Amino acid sequence: MRKSSVPIAKDRLKTLLITDRVNCKPNTYEQMSKELYQIISKYIEVSKDDFDVHVTHSKIQITLVGEEN
Secondary structure, eight states: OOOOHHHHHHHHHHHHHHHHHHTOOHHHHHHHHHHHHHHHHHHSOOOGGGEEEEEOSSOEEEEETTOOO
């Protein structure tokens, strides 16, 4: 089954917006998210689908699916 292009486009747009806000390259944001996931997954059980990183100029917020903001 082929994945819908909507989630892919949404993720790409999110990455572009975040990298613009924190003034870094998209691959830098992706690498940072990947490394944060690897570190956290050493200590708690979490899947990549349940892991989200939100970055602004003033904070980095890591959310696991099912958590309340």
